[in-house]
Amino acid sequence: MSQLTICFIIFILTIIGYCSGLYSLASIALTSMMCLTLTGCLGAKEALGYFANSNVIMVGGMCVVAAGFNRTKFCTNLATGIAQMSRGSVTKMMIGYVLIGVLLSQFIQSPVVVFGIVYPMLLATSESMGLKASKVLFPVGVAIICTCCILPLGAGATVAAELNGYLESYGYTQFTVGLTDPMKGRLPMLIFSIIYFGIFAIKFAPDEPVVKTMEMEVKKTAKGNLSNFAEIAAIVIFFGDALALMFAKKLGLDSWEITVIGALLMILTNVLKPKEAAQSLPLNILFLIVGSNAIAAALSNTGAGEFIGNNVIKLVNAVGYSNYLLGLIFFIIPFILTQFMSNRGTMLIFHPIAIATCASMGGNPVGLMILIQAACLSSFMTPMSTSATPYIMGLGGYDIPSMIKQGIGFAAVSCVVSVAWTMTIFPVL
Template sequence: MNTSLIICLVIFALTIISFIWGKLTMATTSIIAMLLLVVTGCIDAGTALSGFANTNTIVMATMFVVSAGFSRTQMVHKLSQMVGRVSKGSFTKVLAGYVLIIALLTQFIQSSMACFSIVFPLACAMCDELGFSRSKMIFPIGIVSISTVSTLPLGQNAVTYLTNNGLLESFGYTDYAFKMLDLMIARLPSLIMIILYAIFIAPKFAPEKPVIEISDVAGKSSSSQKSLSNFQEVSGYVIFFGIILLLLTQSFHNIDTWIFTTAGAALMVAFGILRPADAYSAIGLGGMVLLYVGMLALASALTATGAGEMIGNAIVGMLGGTHNGYLIGLVFFLAPFILTQVMMNVAVMNIFNPIAIVTCQTLGCNPIGPLCLVMIGSLSAFMTPMATPTVPMVMGLGGYDQKTLFKMGWLPSILMCIVNVGWVMTAFPAFP
């Protein structure tokens, strides 16, 4: 075990302890962790600072500005009134509406952050308008945006099965092959379960009041501004819904997301919908951007030093030579699920896909189920802010600290494990 790997694991452990301890803000902790990783040589300065230029970081920051501008328009107020009348003041009905909308969006937009960014301004404004707790609303829609991405074979996901078949061929394991609908069949029960959980159960575990200072989408100073002119009002609608349209049609125009979200943010200020000071305030919303940048550095270090792969191999080593299909499935769901809480999901899949194929090849079992579970586990990162930019947004907007996130996340984690392992290894048995 090399020195860099040990140092990386120690910094990682101290970061988690600081998150739970709560004496420092999570943004402060993540930046300190990033600096320690550079000073100790786990990563170089270029890798550490690349998080500031990461396209997800830019999209996150600029969507905060766009959302802050949109929240100043009258549409949010009018929509809130309409939903209030339709729902007759029912929090569950309002939440169900947003959960279903975001579950639909995630089938067309392959980014949980983009989908969450579309919905959270409306959800936050609705809570403020109708007197609901934001803390009860944000986690349910956040977990749906993360866990349901690309369940149906639409867009890029329609050809994911070909990528998996290519992996199997590269290992010379051609006895089995994915069909186009296999991934949808594997993930559909989980999608239904997480939607029902988000609507009916998740709010019961969420705090009534924010645990940490909640982030204000509109910015505290916006209330002192004069109302928008007709031109500014219409411009706000065009910018916000134009970005949504571009997100929905990205597979056709192939314009990078950060380009049109940055353009939208600039136009919000150029047209006077937001003052420059409010735009700067929105970009720094709750320290979420700094938190994400620091966590990108830590995830890079875990990958570069081999710490992530070491953890993965150790977990899979528990399998031994078992021929119990459900135990095999359990390991290949749990291992990526645990690791994806602290590493980027793509990196986790790249670690475990080869391990799953080689293990199944050695055991002579069907790799379809284990590979499906690797994907499902890797796309279920909602317990820490390290794996996906959506989680820092959820934490800031809902006012959650790390302990609260664990309290809200343990039950859906168990349910996802039971539902996914039970269903997938029954639909695609290891030893047919």
């Protein structure tokens, strides 16, 4: 039996385990990681390395910073103020937070960082309005994921250069991606995402957590009187962390360094005691990210992506070169594959296939490349899709069926809108 076959079997059993509800998602993810290691699908050193993954460290640091901020009167007052500005309207409140998340997602390339900044205030506001985390976290979290880097601002300004790099590496330079082309291709989805997640998505969100939420320990540290100095320190550290994350490259720091520094400052300024900081670390979320990243890596290492990619080439050759049909193939398949592999790995597989397809007929690959980018950056239904998803699932108390139930409608519409619009303004032929 090949390692690819073994990996697929373990993967399928993992999905069944996630949906069964018999054990925590983190337990299943780590069990699968160990099975992949024992069967040789994943190297032991590589598996160990995922415990020190930058996203894991970054999420841990953000949770400590968020716990410190949650202790401030400012956080409570801000949440109450936003609720009052909304005049009791949940829709207005949701639109406000969706807009904040989407805006930050244009400057910060990592959705998990943006979500870490937004969720403490969102939870505080929703609590003051009598809403559970399960009702509000999915819409805001997925809006952040799906709109990442659409506008040519901050991290989004590098998207065109990245796509041109693929064209240059393949030697197909008859066409180039303009700075604003990715925005032109994805702008309808930006508008649709704001409308859908701000107004409609909350209607499909569960009133109560489907599974036990992982915010219990964070909330334990959210109450307590702080000294004036500690109050001011917590506010400065939280918003300072957010600003530093926006300008991380200019500061010459990695995102995980910034969040760890923020977490340490929360302790050193007596906002949190060391024990409280430790309690605010959501181990289930962190272990779920570790296991999910390992599973995604194993699928990539054993050639699952290449196997699917080769079959995509056969499918393209079979159906011919219809403009919209090509667009549909190069959106749906990367979107599905990215639920189980890293978005970067999926793009590395499909961009060359799209370029080769267009080169064979002298066509323009820009539209297909933008669709692949959009599909890969819009993955959100499983813990393996992006590190932000386990974060959202853990705090919101969602399981995979509830994530699919909430997201399937949006995914279907986003596919139709993205393909129809992008292939109209950037046709292959």
